[in-house]
Structures are given as structure tokens and as C-alpha cells.
Amino acid sequence: MKILVPVKRVIDYNVKVRVKPDQSGVELANVKMAMNPFDEIAVEQALRIKEAGGAEEIVLVSIGPAQSQETIRTGLAMGADRGIYIEAGQDVEPLAVAKLLKAVVDKEAPGLVLCGKQAIDGDCNQTGQMLSALLGWSQGTFASGIEIAGDTAKIIREVDGGLEHISISMPCVVTVDLRLNEPRYASLPNIMKAKKKPIDALDAADLGVDTAPRLTLVKVEEPEARQAGIKVASVTELVDKLKNEAKVI
Amino acid sequence: MDFSLSEEQQAILDMAVDFGAEAIAPHALKWDEEEQMPREMLQAAAELGLAAIYVPEEDGGSGLTRLDATLVFEGLAMACPTISSFLSIHNMVAWMVSSFGSETLKDRHLAQLCSMQKIASYCLTEPGSGSDAAALQTKANRTNEGYNLNGTKSFISGAGFSDLYVVMARTGDESPGGISALMVENGIDGLSFGAQEKKMGWRAQPTAQVILDNCAIDADSLMGAEGEGFRYAMMGLDGGRLNIAAAALGGAQFAYEKALAYAKDRQAFGRSIDRFQSLQFKLADMHTSLDVARSYLRQAAWKLDNQTPDATRACAMAKRYVTDSCFQVANEALQIHGGYGYLTDYGIEKIVRDLRVHQILEGTNEIMRVIISRSILAERDQ
Numbered sequence A: 001m002k003i004l005v006p007v008k009r010v011i012d013y014n015v016k017v018r019v020k021p022d023q024s025g026v027e028l029a030n031v032k033m034a035m036n037p038f039d040e041i042a043v044e045q046a047l048r049i050k051e052a053g054g055a056e057e058i059v060l061v062s063i064g065p066a067q068s069q070e071t072i073r074t075g076l077a078m079g080a081d082r083g084i085y086i087e088a089g090q091d092v093e094p095l096a097v098a099k100l101l102k103a104v105v106d107k108e109a110p111g112l113v114l115c116g117k118q119a120i121d122g123d124c125n126q127t128g129q130m131l132s133a134l135l136g137w138s139q140g141t142f143a144s145g146i147e148i149a150g151d152t153a154k155i156i157r158e159v160d161g162g163l164e165h166i167s168i169s170m171p172c173v174v175t176v177d178l179r180l181n182e183p184r185y186a187s188l189p190n191i192m193k194a195k196k197k198p199i200d201a202l203d204a205a206d207l208g209v210d211t212a213p214r215l216t217l218v219k220v221e222e223p224e225a226r227q228a229g230i231k232v233a234s235v236t237e238l239v240d241k242l243k244n245e246a247k248v249i
Numbered sequence B: 001m002d003f004s005l006s007e008e009q010q011a012i013l014d015m016a017v018d019f020g021a022e023a024i025a026p027h028a029l030k031w032d033e034e035e036q037m038p039r040e041m042l043q044a045a046a047e048l049g050l051a052a053i054y055v056p057e058e059d060g061g062s063g064l065t066r067l068d069a070t071l072v073f074e075g076l077a078m079a080c081p082t083i084s085s086f087l088s089i090h091n092m093v094a095w096m097v098s099s100f101g102s103e104t105l106k107d108r109h110l111a112q113l114c115s116m117q118k119i120a121s122y123c124l125t126e127p128g129s130g131s132d133a134a135a136l137q138t139k140a141n142r143t144n145e146g147y148n149l150n151g152t153k154s155f156i157s158g159a160g161f162s163d164l165y166v167v168m169a170r171t172g173d174e175s176p177g178g179i180s181a182l183m184v185e186n187g188i189d190g191l192s193f194g195a196q197e198k199k200m201g202w203r204a205q206p207t208a209q210v211i212l213d214n215c216a217i218d219a220d221s222l223m224g225a226e227g228e229g230f231r232y233a234m235m236g237l238d239g240g241r242l243n244i245a246a247a248a249l250g251g252a253q254f255a256y257e258k259a260l261a262y263a264k265d266r267q268a269f270g271r272s273i274d275r276f277q278s279l280q281f282k283l284a285d286m287h288t289s290l291d292v293a294r295s296y297l298r299q300a301a302w303k304l305d306n307q308t309p310d311a312t313r314a315c316a317m318a319k320r321y322v323t324d325s326c327f328q329v330a331n332e333a334l335q336i337h338g339g340y341g342y343l344t345d346y347g348i349e350k351i352v353r354d355l356r357v358h359q360i361l362e363g364t365n366e367i368m369r370v371i372i373s374r375s376i377l378a379e380r381d382q
């Protein structure tokens, strides 16, 4: 089986995000970028499946500006086999990404697509689901456990009420959650090997996908600054405030 | 001339920083206080290729350059200079075995050195000879089976903890050419260790005497050729000095970053202390020192990688300059923290204690000046 793992280049999770003065987006100039942490978890899971004999090849695909190839390189250094890079701007919308990924799936015919549940920049949480719809494949989202046996995948899903166990048919799209695994560090020899692994470039237009935005971004704003806290005198007052002011109970 | 790191070098540095931040930094103060470090952490580092960084790939190492290695030690030292330096010494020995060891010696130890199933120490210094290392008195007398070792090595990093000891001992006359390098395995008869030294810094790693009392080893324990030991030991030190400098750099970088953040938060005289020009200038000087140290260190490493004629001198210059200026930076970072810098919990006084020894070992900074001046005078008089 071949596993396809889409990886996105996003602002590093340690960076304090700043909104651009003209409110057109967030500041990306001179900001540290890294692989989307959920995608790292997806790469790790793919590696574990391969190491356990459940897959032969792991292909990474990244859609974005030229530096997205560095993100592919990061995943190759973790141990993935090769990469596919599709040039696009930073803000390709989830539907366009899903269409591009579908085109890649049609070409590569993987048995499993492992995505992060969301990218930490846009927090859209849509791409995996859209891809599964476009492919007509089953989906398992927010996975904290994946077990593949023959034609079915047993997925443990993190849902609000707890854990949901589902069985879905292969091939499928699985989006991974935070607690699925802890991604490995790239070892020194693997960092050097990554240099020699191939990254093929594909063109969005050649794939027949229109990546023009369908949404209009009105503006991006900083969240409201946190208000100073207050001290309550009694439990009664606390309960009253939670009920009537915060309206959370 | 391109001064930027390559994509791979950036990945190497990032990995070392991230591994250090996760596996070392949260425990660094505790290990310092308890005067111990866990083997598992070292072996986890080895799994990432950090135990044999410049051992060639065909020998099971990572096959990287000295410059790449400085990135690793700088990155790890941002979490703890003591641990970073300990790994440096192990790397130096792994490299010596791979470069000079016979096939038998390599078969015996190299794979386990790369995985840190065997941890190695480097034994040159003796109670009566430190700077003047070639005056060492430990004897290795030829026997039918191999060698019989007698003598005492002092200040040995990892003594008692390590599995393998590369011992520089005299197999011949009193000249440097009478010295050989021999591999001694922990547990053999006649090998014992002195009491753990109580010391200012580098507390997480043990330091003690290695005592050889009629210690019998076989002929295959000889590294390379007889009489070449001092040369091997000195070649090991060229790279070792870069690493020790890199570890000082990482420690100082950490202290500087802490001070930079502290200066924003700390209020005195009605404003944050970073509003005082005296502090701003201090920060400016610290940043300058770190950048200059880093640039020169990488240049010296590049020279060693390219075997330029002045590589040994460049390594000495880097070691001298980087360790002196980084100690200064760490000390200034402590000063910026005021009284809090003196308290253990802030993590700054540990860095000052740790970095002090970087000016002393792998050749004191005076000995670095001996090497540098000898080289420039010889060049003049050629």
C-alpha cells in the first residue's frame, strides 16, 4: 500500500502571531515557519504503519509557496520516501486544496490518505472531509487510534463526549488528532538522506484545478485583549456570576 | 562567500535545539543538583546520530562535518552545556576509534559506541601533567599477551560511569613519540576509580581519577600504531576544542536570551530595566560577542573540515576566543538578573559555573595562546 500525506507549511506554533496593519492577514515576513504540527503526527503515523509492514511507500504532498519544499524535506528527513510539490500561494482555500489532492490521488493511487485534522494557521478543519467527498472514499476524522486490517480501518475518534470507535472501509481518508502519537525527531543520517530523495513538481493548472479564491476575506483582527480578573467574595457570588454574567452554567 | 547555513544544516541545528528542549532542558537543574545524568537520555541522543556525528557512515556514524557538529553541540548546550560537552568527549573517542583503530578494535566497539551502548572517556591528563600533557607518566609495558598498564589519570570526565577508556600511556621513550593510545574496558582487573570530584560546574557528569594498577589488556587494544598515541590525542583535540567552544556558545546564547526577556519584565525606578542605556549597551555587547564568536567558530570548523594549513591554529583561536567571550556573556546575563541571577532556580548561575571550565579544559586558554603564538612565529621565521 502507498500512503499519501499532505503537509502544510504554516507559522511555527511558538511564534506570537501578529496581524498586518492593513488587516489583510497575519504577518508572515521574517516569521519562523514549520510543518503544521498535525501533519507531523500524520507523517509519524504513516512511518509507523510502514515500519510495521503495513505500507511500502510514503509520499508527501505540499501545496503552497516555493518554501513548501522545505516542509516536504522535513518530512522526508523523518523518513518519508518522496515528495510532490504543487506551486500555489499561501492562502489556497480548503476546497481547492482538496481538488488538487484528489488529482494527486488519481495519479498516485494510494490506499490511504493521512491528513492533519486541521492546519494551525487557518484552523479550517475541512480539507480531509472535502477530499473524502470528492473521492467518494470513507473518512475517519480526529483519529487518536488507527488500526488497519485488510479492507477495513478501525479508527478511534476523539469526539466531545469521549471516544468513538468506528470501522470504515479502505481506501479512506483519515485526519489525525493531537494524541495519536508523538512525532519523532529526524536523525542526522536521515536529514542527510532527505537531500537525495526526489521531490516532483506538479502544476495546478496542468491538474485542471482552479485555485482562485471563492471566499472574500473581509478583515483579520487581533482578539480582544484579556480583561483583568476580579476576586469574588463567596461561592454564592461565583455561581451567580457564572450563571448570569458568563452564562456558562 | 555565503555565510548562511544550508537547509540540512538548519535542520540539524533545529533538531539539536528541539531534542535538547524536550529531553534535556526540563531536567538540567535537577541533574546538576543530583550530580547525575541518565544513560537512556544519552542513548536517545545516540539514536538520532548524535554519538558519532563525524564517524563515517560506513563505520555506522552520521558522516557529517565538524561544522555540522558545532551546530549540534551549540543546539544541545542551549539546554545544558554539561550534557553537550559530555557527548562531545564521547564523539571524540568514537572518531578516534573509527579513524585510527584496527579492524579488530572497530569490530569490538564501534557499533556500540555509535549507539552509546558503550560510553567512552578520554584519558590524557595526570596529576602531574595537565597542560604539559606529553610529560605523562602512565606506563604501558609490553607483555606476551599485550600490555600491562600502571599509572593514574586525573580529571577524567565520565570516570566510573563510562564503559571504555582511551588511555594515553608510555610504551616507549620520554618523548611524545613514546606515547600510545590504548583501549581499556571497564570491569577489568586492576582498573579502579578515585572518589568523585566535587566541582564548580559540569556537575551532571562525573569527574574522577582513573587508576591503573597492573591492568592487563590484549595486544588488539592498541589503537593504531605504537608511538602514535599523542598525535591521535592531539588530532582528537582539534575537533574537541571546536565542540567545547560550541557548547560554551549554546550556554551563553541561552543565558543571553533569558537576560533579554528578564530585562523587559523587571521593573526598577519606575520602568523596565531595559529602558536604562547601561543595560541596553550591555545587551548590545552581548549580542555582538555571540555573533562574532559564532561566525569565527564556524570558520574555524570549516578550516578543519577542509584541512587548511592553519586549521590547528584556527581551532585554538576559536576555543580561546569563544570560551572567553561566552563566559563573559553568561556572567553579564547573571548581572542583568540582579540578585535573582545568583539564585539557582533562575538557571543562570549554573551556566556561569558550567562555562568556567571551558576556559580550562581541552587545553587551557593560555595553552591556546602558546599554540597560536608558536604557529605565527614559525610562519614569520619560515
Ligand SMILES: Cc1cc2nc3c(=O)[nH]c(=O)nc-3n(C[C@H](O)[C@H](O)[C@H](O)COP(=O)(O)OP(=O)(O)OC[C@H]3O[C@@H](n4cnc5c(N)ncnc54)[C@H](O)[C@@H]3O)c2cc1C
Pocket: B089, B121, B122, B123, B124, B125, B129, B130, B131, B132, B154, B155, B156, B157, B158, B199, B202, B207, B357, B360, B361, B362, B363, B364, B365, B366, B367, B370
Ligand atoms: C571538569 C573537568 C573535566 C576534565 N575532563 C578531562 C578528561 O575527560 N580527560 C582529560 O584527559 N583531562 C580532563 N580534564 C583535565 C584538563 O584538561 C586539565 O585540567 C587542563 O588541561 C589543565 O591542566 P592542569 O589542570 O594540570 O593545569 P596546569 O597545567 O597545572 O596549569 C595551571 C596554570 O598554568 C598555566 N600554564 C601551564 N603551562 C603554561 C605555559 N606553558 N604557558 C602559560 N601558562 C601555562 C595554565 O594555563 C593554568 O592557568 C578535565 C578537567 C576538568 C576541570
Ligand SMILES: Cc1cc2nc3c(=O)[nH]c(=O)nc-3n(C[C@H](O)[C@H](O)[C@H](O)COP(=O)(O)OP(=O)(O)OC[C@H]3O[C@@H](n4cnc5c(N)ncnc54)[C@H](O)[C@@H]3O)c2cc1C
Pocket: B266, B267, B268, B269, B273, B276, B278, B279, B335, B336, B337, B338, B339, B340, B342, B343
Ligand atoms: C545572596 C544574596 C544575599 C542578599 N542579602 C541581602 C540582605 O541581607 N538584605 C537585603 O536587604 N538584601 C539582600 N540581597 C539583595 C541584594 O541587595 C539585591 O539583589 C541587589 O540590591 C540588587 O537588586 P535586585 O536583585 O532587585 O536587582 P534589580 O534592582 O532588579 O537589578 C537588575 C539589574 O538592573 C540593573 N539596574 C537597575 N537599576 C538600574 C539603573 N537605574 N541603571 C542601570 N542599571 C540598573 C542592576 O544593576 C542589575 O544589573 C541579597 C542578595 C543576594 C543574591
